[in-house]
Amino acid sequence: MSKPAILTVDDDREVSAAITRDLRSRYGAAYRILQARSGADALALLTALALRNQPVALIAADQRMPEMTGIEMLEQARTQTPDAKYLLLTAYADTDAAIKAINDIGLDYYLLKPWDPPEERLYPVVDDLLGDWRDAHPDYTSGLRVVGHKWSDRSHEIKTFLARNHVPYRWYDIERDAEAQRLSQLAQATAADLPLVLVPDGEALRSPSSLDVADALGLRTRAEQPLYDVCIVGGGPAGLAAAVYAASEGLSTVVVEREAPGGQASQSAAIENYLGFPRGLAGSDLTHRAVAQVSRFGAEMVLARDVIGFQTRGPVHAVLLEGSAEIEARALIVATGVSYRRLAAAGLDELIGRGVYYGASASEASQCQGDDVYIVGAANSAGQAALNMAKFAKCVVLVVRAATLEDTMSQYLVDRIKSAPNIDVRYRSEVVECRGDGHLEALTLADRITGVRDEVSASWLFVFIGASPRTDWLGPDVVRDDKGFVVTGQDLHNPAFAQRWPLHRVPFALETSVPGVFAAGDVRLDSMKRVASAVGEGAMSVYLVHRYLASI
Structure with missing residues (x-):
């Protein structure tokens, strides 16, 4: 399969040479860097590539070209390259047109010229766009293969786990793909072995659990330290934000996530009202960026592990994991979010x-x-x-x-x-x-x-109905309302909950009825149920953890 292409379109010879040179120096090893000198030439080249079934990952077009503007060319290019990322190179005077193009033609990003130095102004933008494109086109980047049945719940579970953890893979339907049947025969797999997960340089996994797949891929499934400053249960926006702030401020931090980072937000095709992203961004993209930040600051991420309970052991809280493992921390942040409510329909x-x-x-x-x-x-x-x-x-x-x-x-x-x-x-x-x-x-x-x-x-x-919090594992000591949402802060004084706060001091704003245990995001009673508010509560919970740790 040929390398994906990056196409630059600019009528100015010097600018065209500069953008092509900068892109080739950074991305030439993995992508074909092509150039066109007009919108018409670009469309003709894209047609030829489409006929040869050669993928195009990115088109970077100048706005001010004679006969056909960059926006007009990109709009027409959707026919040949519907999945490519679109980058518009423009002057400040054309900003309004570029913003309008975000809605009108699905423009991914506009970049003001000049872009020097490219290490600061060009490459970070292109890195993000190409990363998104690669996530959506795993066939060009992955040796991991999954053989299964289209209507198998187990196959769907494994595909979802891989996709939400940003692990590219190739999917083969056992009923439709000859290659799937060949791979199944080579592995001597029976119907009970499906889904079959073929890991490069590893043993074939037969009907594996998510934990089996995570272990085989080298994803972290066990904590490395005996004691942490803070343990965060749940890797959605609130949990990831808490991890970034906690780790960046020097707290030893671990996040436990039973499925994959991002929570429900990671499944959103587009979050368009999140501050700072005029084009909007996919939930998976937001998650990918957040996980990179978590890793950068040194927080641990423990995946594919379900939390089944917790215990307070003096100044330490122990989080109990399925399979007898546990994690101890001085403070605990509950950020398990919510799951969709079950639909009451016969046969469902x-x-x-x-x-x-x-x-x-x-x-x-x-x-x-x-x-x-x-x-x-x-x-x-x-x-x-x-x-x-x-x-x-x-x-x-x-x-x-x-x-x-x-x-x-x-x-x-x-x-x-x-x-x-x-x-x-x-x-x-x-x-x-x-x-x-x-x-x-x-x-x-x-x-x-x-x-x-x-x-x-x-x-x-x-x-996509309702919201059911994941709080059964908290046990009777953590006060919840009749729907399971965690009660925090001043709401603990409400007579309806009839729960005694055990300390002389008042509880901190996001603190639960157990001192040192905090709740953030959708799992908390009366939370806003928006990504931005969950991120804010995650950050705020770390500030309160600092206050709690200073008080003990």
């Missing part, structure tokens, strides 16, 4: 992982090419999923219990959903039954007002 449980899924990563949209997709939910996560699925699916049906979207979804998403030609919203409706032989094949939808039922064919159902 038997089809989970076989066409029925709770949440959806952005990468799953391409599997729905040409199909009808049903999404249950009316919050931002459901809206982003609908827009992402609509890029691939024949039709996306958003099933909403309420009579409107505006009360639960941000207006910018509502506007896009209503204007999308292949998204249909069914108001005052709910899914009451799922049917299928081995995988989802049909749904029954019911009107909540009239009770009229509608039978529809469907292979894909994604559920």
